[in-house]
Amino acid sequence: MTLTGTQAVGAHLSRIEAREKVTGTARYAFEHAPGRDIAYAAPVQAAVARGEVVSVDTGATLTLPGVIAVIWYGNAPRLGPSDDGELALFQSNWVAYRGQIVAAVVAETIETAREAAGQVRIEYRQERHDVVLRADDPTMYKPPKVAPNYPTDTERGDPDTALREAAVSVDLTYTTPAQHNNPMEPHSTVAVWEDGGLTLYDSNQGSSAVRDVLARLFELPPDRVRVIAPHVGGGFGSKLAPHPPVVLAAIAAKVTGRAVKVATTRQQMFSLVGYRTPIIQRVRLGAGRDGGLTAIIHDAFEQTSTVKEFAEQTTTPTRVMYASPNRRTTHRLTALDVPTPTFMRAPGECPGMFALESAMDELAIACGMDPIELRVRNEPALHPETGLPFSSRGLVACLREGAARFGWADRDPTPGVRRDGRRLVGTGVASSTYPVIRRPSQATARVEADGRFTVGVAAADIGTGARTVLTQIAADALRVSPDHVRVEVGDSRLPTAPIAGGSMGTASWGTAVVRACEALLAEMDRSGVRPLEVRVDTADEIASQSRLSRHAFGAQFAEVGVDMDTGEVRVSRMLGVFAVGRVINPKTARSQFIGGMTMGIGMALMEESVMDVEFGDYLNHDFAQYHIAACADVPDIEAHWIDEEDPEINPMGSKGIGEIGIVGTAAAVANAVHHATGIRVRDLPIRLDRLV
Ligand code: MOS
CATH class of the missing domain: 3.90.1170.50 (Aldehyde oxidase/xanthine dehydrogenase, a/b hammerhead)
Known part of the structure; x- marks a missing residue:
């Protein structure tokens, strides 16, 4: 595949509908x-x-x-x-x-x-009723697959023996609470x-x-x-x-x-409208004294409702992240008398990586290694479970770039020794990953008699800037400036398109938009007729793409101050570096990354739906009692990305960016809290009572 040329792609274009939104004429x-x-x-x-x-x-x-x-x-x-x-x-x-x-x-x-x-x-x-998630619940079962369509369990080698024989090992249980999707609208x-x-x-x-x-x-x-x-006005999966x-x-x-x-x-x-299931995760890691992993075992226990099976893909990122010859990932599910959980921003990757990346931090300490060096030491050459080559894998570059930007080099690993007034100060790091998915989409491209272009695709712009980036993509494919192109989205009468989810929207719709524009130009050359409309479907192109492992990667760094009188945790700095192929619009991309990291700070410190066992319902039903991170909780946040050229993913060379920002954030914060205080919090959120 050759990548399309770029003029509009890469530009800091403001949202096309920005004026409608700020003047209140955009109708919801x-x-x-x-x-x-x-x-x-x-x-x-x-x-x-x-x-x-x-x-x-x-x-x-x-x-x-x-x-x-x-x-x-x-x-x-x-x-x-x-x-x-x-x-x-x-x-x-x-x-x-x-x-x-x-x-x-x-x-x-x-x-x-x-x-x-x-x-x-x-x-x-x-x-x-029974509304309480327990890992040892006798009703726990193995679902036939996990969302959206991954194998429930995977196993390679002999992880139990390797763990038993490992020079260094950790066996840790982490819990994440139910969290509710709360888009603005x-x-x-x-x-x-x-x-x-x-x-x-x-x-x-x-x-x-x-x-x-x-x-x-x-x-x-x-x-x-x-x-x-x-x-x-947003969705986050719900x-x-x-x-x-x-x-x-x-x-x-x-x-x-x-x-x-x-x-x-x-x-x-x-x-x-759904929520992120509470999850109990057990992570066992075995390594040599040099930090080389010999065993990875990651088990997740989750809930669904009695009316519908939703099995979150919690341990799937562990299949991708680190090399180890012996490995196992599992998911178990119980159907309780609760509402049905659903997708919530980076379902699976986000809670799964909280556990794995916390455990990697704990293993680094057990091995006496720097946590970045431990991760680099275990970088796989090929996908650790499928053996497929990666189309591109920028994890190490993100860790290195982030370390340089954040100022990691002089970090003293000793926990609990840095003070700033009443606060103990610490820093933490975690890796991120998210699969690069592309689904078939249709699109139309039309040229009017006066030469203006209209592109149609039933995409959804949930506030992310989808309409804007598709306009940039179409403009480059048509070799005109973005103001010559109108992109129509958000209507099922438009050509059938996949959801704005799984960080696959731009890749899926964008491929169809590029192909429609290319076909239109070819047809205009041939026939010269106007107006003229062409319609494409990318099903064949996507079905025939090469077999490769396609993932985005990233690294988050956090600095926290913990008030040891009150237990209050403040994130003083947050920095993320991402390897996401070509960034189509730096302005909207930055918003996605910092939005994801902001939500991750909320996950780390605040978001928790509390089950009222007697009534059988979540107790906190509003923003007075269910807290999300706001501006004051995020004083200094930076998003960066490395140059990554990947012609094996789609004609734009872009990877999805909607979810990876949240993925490692909670672990980075929890690791920083440990570095600050010496207290390892394995149960989110990191509430005051868990620190004092
Ligand atoms: Mo996302 S949870 O795929 O909207």
């Missing part, structure tokens, strides 16, 4: 108002974690002024068969988790709908049925995917469902696939014949 899902007769639906959520709805008393609610309908299992339309039990809204009276939507009120105003939803009286038959949908088809203005990470799922649920041909999402609020909007619109809006409240975000 809930702001769309198709027709005049808008109604609003508000869910009624189950008050028990396991049991049955025995009766729903709708009478009193229906007499309230402005109430149009009360919907529940007893009167809801039947949906088509689905393998996604989470979406089977009102299809049974069974309650599988607390907070599940068991009824809904449709009303003339959102206030009436919410008030009335609070007055619907529901009688339950309650059963005992909560999930919202406006649904309207017209001419027997369904139109959704919906906040999501992929309009083609939402269309396909809703078409199946409502037994419609896919072209009778249209999903429109020009602007989306908007990759539809969750119950989307189905609620569609059902409510169908039942009432109105256009119905559903706005998930921040509180409802904590029960209805």
Whole structure:
């Protein structure tokens, strides 16, 4: 593959829709108002974690002024068969988790709908629930695969013997709590049925995917469902696939014949749209005195719900990171009476690397080695499990570059000896990785009679700048400047495209955009006709790509100050260096990296959904009690990248950047906390009570 030339690619282009966004004219899902007769639906959520709805008393609610309908299992339309039990809204009276939507009120105003939803009286038959994740739970089982489609377990050599015989070994257990996706824009949908088809203005990470799922649920041909999402205020994975609020909007619109809006409240975000599963991880590492790894064993224990299996791919990064002839990775899962977990920024890689990179730090100390040198010592020549060559592997370059920029050379490894007033100061490092994935996409490229170009692809711009980088990619492929190209995204009527997820959006859509633009130029040369439109599908190109191991790498460095009177941890400096192929837009890329690292600081220090064992639900349901990192928590943060030319990944030479920023961050912070204090915190978040 030859890389496309660059003029626009590599430029610090501001977001194309920046003016619309800052002036408030960019419309988000809930702001769309198709027709005049808008109604609003508000869910009624189950008050028990396991049991049955025995009766729903709708009478009193229906007499309230402005109430149009009360919907529940007893009167809801039947949906088509689905393998996604989470979406089977009102299809049974069974309650599988607390907070599940068991009824809904449709009303003339959102206030009436919410008030009335609070007055619907529901009688339950309650059963005992189990909502606590335990590694030794007898119901733990081996799922057939882990998300999105990886082998559940892998094994090479004889890791148990190698571990037993290792000169140096560690056997460590780490835990990460449930964490909830909290994009700036909560999930919202406006649904309207017209001419027997369904139109959704919906906040999501992929309009083609939402269309396909809703078409199946409502037994419609896919072209009778249209999903429109020009602007989306983030998702972090919870908007990759539809969750119950989307189905609620569609059902409510169908039942009432109105256009119905559903706005998930921040509180409802904590029960209805997924979360990162809590995970218990055991990491065992064996090494020689020189730090060379002889055994790696990484086991993860996770939860899913009883309505749908979601198995996070927690130990998958361990398959890629370090050389060792003997190795094993496993995942075990238990189905609890809880909402279904889902993807949350770098699912798998992020919690998995918290454990592995903490354990590498602990092994470095056990070997008396610098943690960077330990990692360099174990750099594999080939993918350690598949044996495939890497298309490019920039881990060592990132560690070295980061060490130089951060000032690692003079670091005294002794923990607990640097003071700055009441604070103990320490530094830590961790590696990052993320797979380079590309999925088939379609795209159109069109030239108008006046020479302007329009490119269409059902991509999703969730605030990342996707529309902008696709414009840069198209401009270079068409050999014009970006202001001659208009890129249309965010509508399922556009050519079918994969989701904005798995850090694969730009690579997948961009390949299709390049091919469409190339085909258009060729056709223009041949025919000279205008206007002219071509359409491409990259399925064959992607199916026939060479067999290589394709991954992005990075290294995060953190400096922390720990107040030993209060246990307060402040991150005073954070620095990341990434090897991500060609950076298409340094401005939006930097935002992705520092956004990822900021979220990682939140993961390290704050984010924790606390299970209320008695009620069977997460206790903290808002930003007063569920804390995320804000500006004041991140005083000094830098993102850098190394020059990496990789012609084996896609015509742009770019690797995904949406997730790798978060991957090693929590481990870098935890390692810095240990360096500062001598206290190893293996359970996130690093709360005050875990340090004093
Ligand atoms: Mo990401 S968790 O693939 O949106």
